[in-house]
Amino acid sequence: MKILVLGGDGFCGWPTALRLSARGHDVTIADNLSRRAIDKELGCESLTPIAEIPERLSAWHSVTGKSIRFVHLDIAQDYDGLLDLILEEVPAALVHFAEQRSAPYSMKSSRHKRYTVDNNINATNNVLAAVVESGLDVHIVHLGTMGVYGYKTPGLTIPEGYLSATLTDDSGASVKTEILYPTNPGSIYHMTKSQDQLLFAYYAKNDGLRITDLHQGIVWGTQTAETTLDDRLINRFDYDGDYGTVLNRFLVQAAVGHPLTVHGSGGQTRAFIHLQDSVRCIELAVSNPPKRHSRVAIFNQMTETHRVVDLATMISTMTGAEIRHVKNPRNEADTNELTVANLGLRSLGLVPTTLDAALLREITEIAQRFASRCDPAKIPCVSLWTTDAAGNCTAPVGAKLAAA
Ligand SMILES: NC(=O)c1ccc[n+]([C@@H]2O[C@H](COP(=O)([O-])OP(=O)(O)OC[C@H]3O[C@@H](n4cnc5c(N)ncnc54)[C@H](O)[C@@H]3O)[C@@H](O)[C@H]2O)c1
Numbered sequence: 544m545k546i547l548v549l550g551g552d553g554f555c556g557w558p559t560a561l562r563l564s565a566r567g568h569d570v571t572i573a574d575n576l577s578r579r580a581i582d583k584e585l586g587c588e589s590l591t592p593i594a595e596i597p598e599r600l601s602a603w604h605s606v607t608g609k610s611i612r613f614v615h616l617d618i619a620q621d622y623d624g625l626l627d628l629i630l631e632e633v634p635a636a637l638v639h640f641a642e643q644r645s646a647p648y649s650m651k652s653s654r655h656k657r658y659t660v661d662n663n664i665n666a667t668n669n670v671l672a673a674v675v676e677s678g679l680d681v682h683i684v685h686l687g688t689m690g691v692y693g694y695k696t697p698g699l700t701i702p703e704g705y706l707s708a709t710l711t712d713d714s715g716a717s718v719k720t721e722i723l724y725p726t727n728p729g730s731i732y733h734m735t736k737s738q739d740q741l742l743f744a745y746y747a748k749n750d751g752l753r754i755t756d757l758h759q760g761i762v763w764g765t766q767t768a769e770t771t772l773d774d775r776l777i778n779r780f781d782y783d784g785d786y787g788t789v790l791n792r793f794l795v796q797a798a799v800g801h802p803l804t805v806h807g808s809g810g811q812t813r814a815f816i817h818l819q820d821s822v823r824c825i826e827l828a829v830s831n832p833p834k835r836h837s838r839v840a841i842f843n844q845m846t847e848t849h850r851v852v853d854l855a856t857m858i859s860t861m862t863g864a865e866i867r868h869v870k871n872p873r874n875e876a877d878t879n880e881l882t883v884a885n886l887g888l889r890s891l892g893l894v895p896t897t898l899d900a901a902l903l904r905e906i907t908e909i910a911q912r913f914a915s916r917c918d919p920a921k922i923p924c925v926s927l928w929t930t931d932a933a934g935n936c937t938a939p940v941g942a943k944l945a946a947a
Pocket residue numbers: 549550551552553554555556573574575576577578579616617618619620639640641642643644662666686687688689759760761762763779788
């Protein structure tokens with residue numbers, strides 16, 4: 544199958560492109576390399592030494608004999624370039640990763656808020672409009688986030704995108720319906736993903752596009768079967784306060800002897816998925832397109848939920864690292880429950896990688912191996928959600944919590 548991978552130089556996009564190519568698909572990556580530019584803006588680098596795109600692609604060819612094409616393209620700004628690419632490639636599927644994906648980065652300043660909205664919403668609308676204008680039947684697979692649901696669940700399991708609701712009409716009669724689960728974004732980044740959902744619903748209804756939206760949990764891990772084939776294929780690993788996701792940050796903190804920084808009490812419950820499973824889910828989604836003119840297919844792409852403090856305790860037990868509770872820079876509840884339905888992808892064949900099984904390998908093979916590349920000054924989360932959150936987010940919040 545011919546597949547376009549938009550944002551295929553990124554943390555999830557690169558291993559997905561390799562996996563699809565390894566499975567015999569004809570893959571083209573389009574990326575504007577903005578994530579590498581943001582590394583320079585933030586003065587930070589991936590913990591793992593990632594090769595430049597030409598070296599990545601020639602390594603893949605020399606190791607497997609397979610070719611992946613690369614197109615340098617900004618899909619949010621260069622609509623004509625995107626349309627030409629779709630017309631030239633005639634892909635059966637397109638996987639859309641090409642968005643600014645850090646919540647803390649999106650909250651740094653008004654410039655970062657405006658960039659995230661401009662980039663993400665234009666990117667998604669351009670993809671949808673270009674597929675319509677091309678007249679081709681392209682299945683669009685998008686990486687969304689569990690964060691669109693918000694983290695307050697009123698005692699119910701979060702369904703896969705749609706909520707069954709009973710409404711009362713004007714005559715007092717009950718009407719059963721299904722609605723998009725009400726969004727409750729916690730940052731500008733999450734807000735753009737909520738807006739993406741509406742764009743998808745509209746284009747599926749109006750133009751009959753085939754769309755799969757994967758509401759992904761926090762991805763952890765670094766490598767997949769394909770990225771381990773050669774050091775030049777190594778995947779990105781972000782550990783800094785803006786782009787590092789919570790579990791990967793704990794792994795690096797443990798490896799460099801930095802305390803594990805837990806925001807507030809650490810009672811926030813979040814959904815997680817290993818990178819290897821994320822890539823597998825995308826492959827399953829690509830192979831199972833919804834019918835034309837059906838509603839958007841939404842899957843919750845996650846395998847486990849954990850409280851942040853429990854993750855820190857697990858890693859502390861394995862490594863002896865100290866746990867430090869710091870003030871939470873985010874505007875969010877200190878504790879929450881989270882129960883999530885994920886039968887959709889499991890019924891398509893996903894067999895989850897569990898945290899206990901893979902955590903130790905990740906610590907030794909990645910975090911400890913590349914610990915000397917870590918700049919500890921980049922570890923603290925310094926992006927604040929509101930001016931009320933101002934204060935030292937690196938200092939312990941007090942003896943009471945520290946002892947919790
Ligand atoms: N990493 C996670 O834990 C996670 C969790 C849930 C959802 N997601 C979603 O998965 C997708 C990929 O995330 P990631 O972690 O790989 O992020 P990433 O930043 O590593 O990769 C995104 C890629 O898209 C490219 N890009 C951004 N804007 C572009 C544009 N306008 N034109 C062309 N290319 C552009 C970037 O250069 C980068 O290579 C994102 O949409 C993100 O919201 C990620």
